Amino acid sequence: PTYFIAGNNGTALVDEILNGFGWRRIREKNDELFKLKWSELKASIDYNNFREGEQLVNHIPNCEILTNKQGLLNSLQEYGKINAANHKQPVKLDFFPETYKVDDPKDKEKFLATYKEDDIWICKPTGRNQGKGIFLIWNSEECYKAVTQDNSPNPTRFRPLNRIIQRYISNPLLINNRKFDIRCYMLIASTSPYVILYHKGYIRLSMYNYDKNSDNMLTHLTNQYIQKKDPKYGERKEDTVWSMDKFNDYANRNFAESKNVGRNWVYNGLTEKMKSIIMVCFNSVKNKLQRRLGYFELYGMDFLVDENMKVWLIEINMNPSYTINCGALKDVIPGLLKETLDIAIECFEKGRRRKPLLPLNSRQNYEVLY
Known part of the structure; x- marks a missing residue:
């Protein structure tokens, strides 16, 4: 099988993984005979010539109803109104600022x-x-x-x-006086039928102590793209990303009693809340996303916790960064991408043969939500 890669985000990792599967890379961008196309931008994909059941592409054509900040807002508001009008259990959308x-x-x-x-x-x-x-x-x-x-x-x-x-959200929960957020992942591994999975990801921390009145954006924005602009980033970068296990240990020592959340809140409380929010977001668009066998997409979901332990969804990213700047990212990103491709290809091959998609043989660190 052949594959084409466009863009720079995670290209080397994806290339290494697909090459390891024994696939062959093609470099002619107008060659539409690929089996899988992985691109940074949706614009690199010619959906008019997409051959359903023969090809895979890593973006859903109208994914901006989830990943554009205004698109997400519209999708959630509309979903709330429809549910209210149908006299269903009202959907709580209080997780979105x-x-x-x-x-x-x-x-x-x-x-x-x-x-x-x-x-x-x-x-x-x-x-x-x-x-x-x-x-x-x-x-x-x-x-x-x-x-x-x-x-x-x-x-x-x-x-x-x-x-x-x-x-x-000016009262974030802090780790050693620093602001942090959580980057986890939602994978739509198949759209026809839907298979939705969750990956726990990691947490991102600011290098500086939090002060809501500070005009230094590095205290407010925790992503690596912003943090690495600081001259001190090189010496502090290992402390700007933590694994979820390290975060859980910290929470057990610092929040379990003082915030009355009990031990392992990261996995029992926070994770369950994030998964339920992911499902609300998916349900708000599941009847609108374009669906064809071979469409899949990995989204970066950004969450924040405030000092009252309330969980907020900040945004959903269609092209989450796969840059590996530090140890914690090296432990997550390569495995995440390999498992993403394994699962997407497994769903595709089963779908072509009209076999049940679940259970997934290639699933390791992902959790099936839908």
Whole structure:
């Protein structure tokens, strides 16, 4: 079998894995005879010429209803309304911070009516990741600027970026006085039929002590893309990513009693909550995602816990970083990618033969959710 890889994110790892399967890499980008295409961007995939049941591609064509910040907001809001209208058990969407679409005049008005002088808000472009274009709003002057400015880097060349404004969670749970978040994963291994899996991932920490009034974005944004810009990153990088086991040990020592969550809260409480939120997100789009045998996708899910132990979903990434900057990432990323490809290929081959997809023989660290 042949495969084609486009982009730079995780390319060497994916190449090594597929080569290890005995597959052959093709390098001509217009060659549509591949069996599997792994690309950083959806734009590299020609969905019109996709051959269902013969090919695999690692992006679902309309995945932005999950991964675009505005798309996710719309999907969750619509799902909540539909459930309420059908008199079903109301879906709790209180895991998503209060959010407004800056480019929607009604939403902008609602935000301005809500805004109070001492509030902290965060403004984000809707279709970007790695913390690009994000800034905090501390006062009414910045608030006015955020809702009125044309946020494009060069208005003649770029259309303005759509933006959302989100209530900033200014009371995060801290580890050694530093802010952290959790990057776990949702894998849609097959869309026809659906197979959804969860991977526990790792946690990401800021290098600096948290201060909600600090104008250093490194105290507020924990991802590696932002952290590695700091000159001290080289000497501190091993402490910017922890395994979930290390986090669980820390939580047992520091939170089990003081926060009254008991031992192994990371796996018993936090993980269960994250999995239930992932399922709400999936259910909000499962009837809308385009479904063909051979579509699969791995999403980076970013969660935050506040000091009251409430779990928040921050965002869903369609192209999560597979960069390996430190030991904890080396322990997670290569295995994650190999198991992702193993499972996607297994689902595909079983689907072609109309065999039941479960149980999955290649599953090791993933957990089946659906």
